[in-house]
Amino acid sequence: xxxxxxxxxxxxxxxxxxxxxxxxxxxxxxxxxxxxxxxxxxxxxxxxxxxxxxxxxxxxxxxxxxxxxxxxxxxxxxxxxxxxxxxxxxxxxxxxxxxxxxxxxxxxxxxxxxxxxxxxxxxxxxxxxxxxxxxxxxxxxxxxxxxxxxxxxxxxxxxxxxxxxxxxxxxxxxxxxxxxxxxxxxxxxxxxxxxxxxxxxxxxxxxxxxxxxxxxxxxxxxxxxxxxxxxxxxxxxxxxxxxxxxxxxxxxxxxxxxxxxxxxxxxxxxxxxxxxxxxxxxxxxxxxxxxxxxxxxxxxxxxxxxxxxxxxxxxxxxxxxxxxxx
Numbered sequence: 001x002x003x004x005x006x007x008x009x010x011x012x013x014x015x016x017x018x019x020x021x022x023x024x025x026x027x028x029x030x031x032x033x034x035x036x037x038x039x040x041x042x043x044x045x046x047x048x049x050x051x052x053x054x055x056x057x058x059x060x061x062x063x064x065x066x067x068x069x070x071x072x073x074x075x076x077x078x079x080x081x082x083x084x085x086x087x088x089x090x091x092x093x094x095x096x097x098x099x100x101x102x103x104x105x106x107x108x109x110x111x112x113x114x115x116x117x118x119x120x121x122x123x124x125x126x127x128x129x130x131x132x133x134x135x136x137x138x139x140x141x142x143x144x145x146x147x148x149x150x151x152x153x154x155x156x157x158x159x160x161x162x163x164x165x166x167x168x169x170x171x172x173x174x175x176x177x178x179x180x181x182x183x184x185x186x187x188x189x190x191x192x193x194x195x196x197x198x199x200x201x202x203x204x205x206x207x208x209x210x211x212x213x214x215x216x217x218x219x220x221x222x223x224x225x226x227x228x229x230x231x232x233x234x235x236x237x238x239x240x241x242x243x244x245x246x247x248x249x250x251x252x253x254x255x256x257x258x259x260x261x262x263x264x265x266x267x268x269x270x271x272x273x274x275x276x277x278x279x280x281x282x283x284x285x286x287x288x289x290x291x292x293x294x295x296x297x298x299x300x301x302x303x304x305x306x307x308x309x310x311x312x313x314x315x316x317x318x319x320x321x322x323x324x325x326x
Contacts, residue, residue: 041080045191047208076164089262121303129228155181166253209292
């Protein structure tokens, strides 16, 4: 009788363990079955917001998903990151992370409020240069003239999407290389920064391509330089910072979908498939191209490797230039 109970108990334990494996095996099949939230670490109108809304529209149309774009501006994307990490690690909360969140803030700030290893890259989205743009009233038609203005005692102000943003680090790098007094004015996203530039309330902005492009083409602002290593194929007439007296200068921006690293791998893989399908849609590539962005995509491994490479690059830049973001 004792032996019979022991066998039965082991059988029940085995059955329970097997049952415990079923959710992991079936999660990906039933996912997603409810609304997905895309957390954007900037106000509406900025580059990451534009990327998120184009993506959300395609996911709604082609995949039939319910998508909520949730703007959580502040602290250079750190507030949005912390918000995303507080959510359940079930794949239904996706952070629209940028180079600042994944490869800069944790190393350039005393306390970003999160550990980068808490985030798992899912899929690379887009890549683009930032653009140094000025209000038409600013007497600078080239980067050299802009730097000269920055060497006055009062210097020159430049706005960005926020502390730790790609634009901020690009500005700090230019400041270190040029010796100009470039005074950082952080905003709660690229949209508010651009509004103040167009309104003449700030002299210049180092903006993402999607934030600045339409205003450039309307003639409401003037572009002086792109921050990438090469000219943008979407705006080939704008010279790079490097070719205007600062060889080797390069600072690009990119966005990557990320989730909590506690998210099951099969859910991350499913999200990667869903996002890649949306990114291959011709209308999505066209919409991003009109904003000066190159569509990326790729595997989860591609995203992880890209973040690792960029982290190594920017950690060295931060250390060599002595950059410390408050």
